[in-house]
Amino acid sequence: MLTVFLSVLLASTPLSIMHDGQMVDKLVKEDFELTGVDRLFMDDVKLDFQMDVLNKKVYQAPVSAKLDDNGDIISEKPGLALDKTTFRTMFRDYFYYGEPAELTLPTRNVYPRVDSELLADITEQTVGHYRTTFRQTNKKRTRNIELATKAIDNQVIFPNESFSFNETVGKRTKEKGYKRAPVIVKGELAEDIGGGICQVSSTLYNAVDINGISIVERYSHSRSVPYVPPGRDATVSWHGPDFVFKNTTSRPVLIRASAKNGNMAIEILSSESR
Template sequence: MKKTRLLILALLLQLCVTLGFGAVVSYGNTRDRAPSGLMIWDKDISGLSRDQVSDLIREKLPNTVTYEDQFYPLKWERTYTEIEHWLDQVYPATTGSWVGDVFQNLARPLIVSSDSIRLDQAEIFTQLQDFSRLINQPAQVATIEFDAGQLKKTDGLSGRDLDIEATWLKIFQEQEQKNVEAIVNVIPAKPSTADIFEIGDKLGDYTTYFNPQDGQRTNNVRLAAMALDNRLIPPGEVFSFNEVVGERTVATGYSPAIVFVNQSMVKDIGGGICQDSSTLYQAVLQANLSIEERHTHSLPVSYVMRGQDATVSYGILDFCFRNNTQGYLLISARTGPNWLRIRLFGLADEKHPELQNPQGYPRGPESWDKDPK
């Protein structure tokens, strides 16, 4: 029995020595090496030292965002700190005791997930926002105006906008290329050059006349015409006279003049601008556009035939129509010594044919080449 006990103790001692020797050998062989089977971004890093793994991870991080031959360097300071925290799991720091280091090495996890390597999103977002200030560019719309008897057009230019979310995702998923091409969205110019260059057909052209001796009323007619002039209306959009001309007040330059209220004539700020809305209405009829809102005066007016007017009152009565053509519509509103002429330019089609002859009331000028222009 005593011999049996001694044998068992001997065996246990041998086992402890074997395990201890194995632990020492294991510590010597693996204390500064990555565990077997550890993968980072599809690469086996088994047996690599901490410095080798750290260099490998850093090497795989993109260092530049590029756009149109411009290079924007990336900084990963906070991400490098996260990498070091992860490496601490793979390579435990020394305890200061050789025996403690042996047991710590034995207790080290056999599997350490590379998924815990975190790229600091906020750090990159901040940099991408800085890059966007250099990359982004607002769209420049194409323009058109009727001046000196002709349509003057300028080209538009598309804008661009750095897609920060998409570019970050591309950086996050990239482990091969050092340079990542930024994802930049194109902002189309509206109207575009093509939209503007479609405008060339005259769809409406109507002239009405006023008494230039009535200075306050004339002032109002001219102010409203200036608000309408060179107004561009996208296809499908509803035009509102009140919205475009705005509220008629002394502060905006309007004067008191005669208006019709409940079949009586009184003076009010902005009197006379119904001539602008009525002249526009006649041009809209010529262009065969869709009328959305129109009201007539309580009394006949002198500048259009009875029942062919369009009265307006800010916040109460409006004149509205829809641009139901296939392209943009341009309003030209000009005044002369005693006339108001409104023209509509756009893209003609079967429903909206090009106007051959201008019209006016109570009569047209002797020569349309001279006056009104």
């Protein structure tokens, strides 16, 4: 035991952290000693922070299974993350015993919420659907509709989960490809980035207005719109109105959305046991 204590008090060899054959970090034991008390104790707060840093360097997000344009399932892909439990044990050996001087970063698989088996189960039947049309000649508005439609396509909403249009689509910016197109502001027509996506949110609203789906937040435009009947629209804006609904059933539901050849179509799918 005395030998161990003495080795702790001596300056340690830096610990090289390896991943995929390359060094991603180099740590020194002294940086993790608990200050103000006996140097034999390790500062777990500093170690937790360091593990977060390492995790960002190796993290790979999982990819959920989804349907392609033909309705065929594209399999999921697991992600990668730091195995913090194993790394903590390995680092303790280095901190207290001075070895190893090099370690390969332990990782673990991260699995997506939606795998092929679940997707096959929740595509058994259509529980809601709605279609609208738009003018393809308005290229900028069409582009905005296509981008927003792609963002909500293949989204799965689990039981008791809520879906937010703004959170899912994200901020509409030029960098994402959104164009300036007509919008309704206080009853007047104007132009803004992302104009036209209210047709996507309105089509979605009519598709999910079914048993088992609770509308949490919805606002109508200040004037009628041509693509849905009066009072059946759902206006959205990034720093303003949102469209939110909640899945109150016991099974997940899937959104399939497409915008092609002037047709905006949304299907809501789920399992037969729903």
